[in-house]
Amino acid sequence: MDRIIFLGTGGARNVMTTQVLSTGGFILEIKNTMLSVDPGPGAVLRAAQEKVNINKLDGVLISHRHLDHCSDVNVMIEAMTGGGYKRKGVVFAPKQALYDDPVILNYLRNYVERIQPIEGLKPYSCRNLKFKTSIPHKHGDAETYGFIFYGSNYSLSYIPDTRYFRELAEFYKSSICIISTLMLHRNKNIDHLSVPDVICLIEEIKPQVAVLTHFGMQIYKEGVDKVADKISQAVGIRVIAAKDGMVIHLQELLAGVN
Template identity: 30%
Template sequence: MTVDQVFKTGGFRVHGQVKIHVDPGPGALLLTHEHGLNPLDLDCVVVTHCHPDHYTDAEVLIEAMTQHTTKKRGVLIGSPSVLQGTEKFGPAISRYHQSKVAEVVTLQPGTTYELGDLKLEATPTQHSEPTTFGLKFHSRNGVVGYTNDTQYFDGLEDNFRDVRVLVANVTRPLGMRIRWHLCTDDLIALLKRIRPELVVMVHMGMLFLRHPPAKEAARIKEETGVEAVPGYDGLRVIMEEEITVKRPIKQPSLEDFAKRVPKFVGGE
């Protein structure tokens, strides 16, 4: 999907009194403009791990956050591989860009960071990039969780029991599990244990062209009772006493894509 961009890879933004962009992969900057958001008003950029679908636009967003690198402002949060580099990975962000922000923060599972009215808490994952962390955003109105890229493991649910909204990286539909990622059946098992009010499906891979996200979302709702919505670009979730979902007007056209790459849609 990173290359084909039927479902986008720009990550997502969390707004409290402060504004945070999480995992800005390819398209993050353009999609920010396209959806009427302002990259200059960011207070924080978070890059959870060293895979390009999560980091490629981070440097340009840092340029925006620092007002075209004229002001030392904003916080850059990353995993050790993103910021310092490890034997196999990264760093994903140049020393130059790291020097432009007001603060650089390394997060690892179990650590927290407070920014304005939000507290970020890093949660464990099991992913091919070992420094990957998931996230919880604690706010006045409750907690938003982000599984990030991870396979299901014993105890994953313990991290997200208190979330109202879960942003879930569900890479494969049905039970078509691959290592290091969640499939829909894994997500269903997780939701049965944590029962949030809403789950937003992101990071959907090519096989969702054969098993459309709307259909999978309906199946999730049926099996768990949890409201589920595909996280198409432009989706907005407002978490107050009630949770309001504003669906994007423009939905990806799976049919058009099918004409371009029939092998992904035509088959079994």
């Protein structure tokens, strides 16, 4: 069964450094392929706590080089490759994260089967799982891409950090949409999505279900369920606030079972 395991649901500096919410990103298991997506600080610890066997990873996927999305990538590589003794797995990351301001240690790069630089609007695959990168996001000077993953009879999108812009929704049409929802209110000086932005995106994308994650301090203090309920009422679509350790079975979610 395809599933997502949220190792962490926190985002941005204050939440990351206080760990009021964990920041390990999430594990995706689709078509018997296991990916670590945006392994921020604590991803390895949280995987151990949730009894997720990261030795079985087939790949690590990084949306951009900010610390809350990639700090644990090196230790994830160690785990995926059995400490370098079993050469396997693919690391996908924007060129900027690989070369300009590298986040992966040189000596670990030979441990994996392949390091794949990603570009916008390109198809990629990892073992049985096919996915596509989004148009480049508007996120400060960080080269950032989101993804659509293709399950057997559904699609799952992940919208990481970005400023809202109109073209986003065109790309992210999908059955289930995971959205980084960092801020309560719009702030034109900050390149992150706010609750009003997320309302616009869900109205435009019209997924069957939206899952919110990567919460900043404002949303944490407001209460993540309260925020998700407010958005759900505004858009008339099911909206779930992810929790640290939450497991979502994707086919069951779409069938309305959980």
